[in-house]
Amino acid sequence: MKKGNVYGSFGILPKEEMLEVKQNFQRLNIGIPKESSFQENRIAITPSAVSLLTHNGHKIIIESEAGNQANFSDEEYSKSGAKIVFSKEEVYQSDIIVKIEPPTKSELKLLKKGQQLISAIQLKTRDKEYFDTLLKKNITSLAIEKIKDKEGKLSLLRCMGEIAGTTSLLIASEYLSNVNEGKGLLLGSITGVSPTDIVIIGAGTVGEFAARTAIGLGANVRVFDNSLSRLRRLQQSLNQRISTSTIQPKSLRKALMRADVAIGALRTGEGRTPCVVSDEMVEGMKEGSVIIDVSIDHGGCFETSEVTSHKSPTFIKHDVIHYCVPNIPSRVARTSSIAICNIISPILLQIGEEGGLDNLIKQDRGVRSGVYTFKSMMTNKTLSNLFHFPYKDLDLIITAI
Secondary structure: OOOOEEEEOOEEEEHHHHHHHOOOOOOOEEEEOOOOOOOOOOOOOOHHHHHHHHHOOOEEEEEOOOOHHHOOOHHHHHHOOOEEEOOHHHHOOOOEEEOOOOOOHHHHHHOOOOOEEEEOOOHHHOOHHHHHHHHHOOOEEEEHHHOEOOOOOEHHHHHHHHHHHHHHHHHHHHHHOHHHOOOOOOOOOEOOEOOOEEEEEOOOHHHHHHHHHHHHHOOEEEEEOOOHHHHHHHHHHHOOOOEEEOOOHHHHHHHHHHOOEEEEOOOOOOOOOOOOEOHHHHHOOOOOOEEEEHHHHHOOOEOOOOOOOOOOOEEEEOOEEEEOOOOHHHHHHHHHHHHHHHHHHHHHHHHHHHOOHHHHHHHOHHHHOOEEEEOOEEOOHHHHHHHOOOEOOHHHHHHHO
């Protein structure tokens, strides 16, 4: 191992001193393949994180052009210490594979026995064969959207919700303007002109940041949610009183009739998002108004919603513009990549410092909550019940590590 400084959780230390502090330190071999899933423009590790990891003695292999869609070039990664390769097969020879989307079926074939996988799980798009392959290959799999922080919060979902909520208002502003043949309205207000009316359905993270952005622009905001505690928490977070209501058809219909923009931001656990806005309600909205259904990732909360793409993002129904693109954070891929990297890179550093992922799983309950296959064992109860795999309690397994 080269001499030099190391930037770990202990601060800046000479590597030989770092090894004295952490006797179990493990040099990681990390592979970053290019994302091949539809509409995925993000990358899990940024060049600055690569520099940090390589300074800590780890090896990073990145598939060529993996960061292009997030405006990170191969040259930036190379200068940061990564090895750029032109074969996905070569990337998959690494001990740890880190990516955003779950591996595709062709990528599953490239996984080698005993590898470790850090990626999203996206339960609704996976089948039994996917998990069966991971178990047969003894893959330890860590779902990034299930990892919890020290406060017990789902860090990835929180930061992606912040991005989606903020971006949804910026998208709405685009489609209200003349540039996109909208009504020519400014989203917000100026002196002497009535502000635009925004209806937000859902008071979670997406709804909170959509409301925060709308208020900052000077719009009139009304938020609907069936949870009084979420509505109360939203007002406390915004530190001001805004119009809130439980989801009642009559009051929701009235609000939508006045709305210039409606944001669908409902989210309910693992199931489908409840469809709370009927076709009739949409028909009663103003001509040229805009619907941004952020909940389309989970089915959508508008009856008129249909999945669209970044290349063809909108359609018009009942004279209302509908924007129903899944994975809105991928629209701002660079910002989203940095946010994701802020979650993943510290975990990679911890893995090295603790002497491997097994040791970190044993030490860190938040990371442990993201594990769904451990070697040849299914450790996620939901997946076990859904696909009829024998369930193994990870808390019991790690006591024997």
